[in-house]
Amino acid sequence: MLLRKSNKMAEEEDLETALNRVMILFKYLEDKDVFQTFYTTKLSKRLIHGVSASDEAEASMISKLKEACGFEYTNKLQRMFTDMSLSKDLTDSFKERMAQTHADDNDITFSVMVLGTNFWPLNPPTHDFVIPQEIVPTYDRFQRFYQMKHSGRKLTWLWNYSKNELRTNYTNQKYILMTSSYQMAVLLQYNKNDTMSLDELITATAVSKEILTQVLAVLVKAKVLVNEESEQYDLNPGFKSKKIRVNLNQPIKAEVKAESSDVLKAVDEDRKYVIQATIVRIMKARKTMKNQALIQEVISQISQRFAPKIPDIKKAIETLLEKEYIERVEGSKDTFAYVA
Structure with missing residues (x-):
């Protein structure tokens, strides 16, 4: 919470002191x-949603982690900042191009983040999504614009991370509704209809029933929609809020749960490769080593990053034997040799 905008620390010196304590x-x-993986996930959210305390505070923390653990530990974090800077330039360039061609996108303000797959811990949507017709022209123009700049690259649109703002025209007081893409897709259906069934909304948006029911629950709780009949959702013309900007964008429980599970799975997979790479590096330098000495050397080299379990090291050794990176020395079963 220290690096979020909501943090109440008044002075940068106070924040810096707190980071030093961390x-x-x-x-x-x-x-x-494990800390690295969760930190990367939380940083990605702060950057995507624009809720960092400041770029300086983020850079300071990354610098401290780099000093403690080395360049490799923070490489992805630094590349994430690079992507954010490049994305801002790309959005500005796209807006200039649209202004030059006098493209009419119905007053849609659009910004994009193009993020490298190898550096960001982001999962693509696991379900379909029908892009609302209101934003299809902008979507198509950006696709063409990006392909002109980067021929051969493929964009995967992460609608589950996108956020949107919709202006109400049906209420006496005009409001700005801050929504997820799924909420946007639902609400834009009410430009043509005052009432829709759950099945109709599923067909129109292609969002799964599990996700859509959670999306609708938030809209009903906020009284943007009314659900007086089972699986029937009506637009509420009498909607009122004390705030002009109404934040409806809340995490989907199913996606939050999956994200935590994915983080732990990623840690387990990374550990397998780190242990294997460490064994290969040691054996390449030493040429031959006894089993116990190799295990102790692996523990020594990796312990700065995590505490490897002996069964995991033994499993990695067996994997490398199968892949023929190393082999058992003939006549000495507990001694291994590096295979050049």
């Missing part, structure tokens, strides 16, 4: 790779 605790963490 680093003292960090030094005592055994599983620094």
Whole structure:
């Protein structure tokens, strides 16, 4: 919470002091790779949603982590900042192009983040999504614009991370509704209809029933929609709010749960490769080593990052034997040799 805008620390000096205290605790963490993975996920959310306390504070924390753990530990974090800068330039360039061609997108304000797959811990949607007709022209223009700049690259649109603002024209007081893409897709259906059934909304948006029921629950709770009959949702013309800007964008429980599970799975997979790579590096340098000495050397080299379990190291050794990176020395079953 220290690096979010909502943090109440008034002075940068206070925040810097707090970050220094965090680093003292960090030094005592055994599983620094778990911290790294969760930190990367949280940083990605702060950057995507624009809720960082400041770029300077983020850069300061990354610098401290780099000093403690080295360049490799923070490489992805730094590349994420690079992507954000490049995305801003890309959005500005796209807007200039649209202004030059006098493209009419019905007053749609559009910004985009093009994020490298290898650096961002973002999962593509696991279900279909029908792009609302109101934004299809903008979507198509950006696709063409990007392909002209980067021929051969493929864009995967992460609608589950996108956010939108809709202006109400049916209420006495005009409001700005801040929504997820799924909420936007639902609400735009009410430009043509005052009432829709759950099945009609599923057909129109292609969002799964599990996700859509959660989306609708938020809209009903906020009284943007009314649900007086089972699986029938009406637009509420009497909607009122104390705030002009109404935030409806809340995390989907199913996606939050899946995200935490994915983080832990990613840590487990990374550990397998780190252990294997460490064994290969050690064996390439030493040429031959006894089993126990190899295990102890692996523990010694990896312990700064996480505490490897001996069964995992043994499993990695067996994997490398199968892949013929190493082999058993003839006449000495507990000695391994590097295969050049």
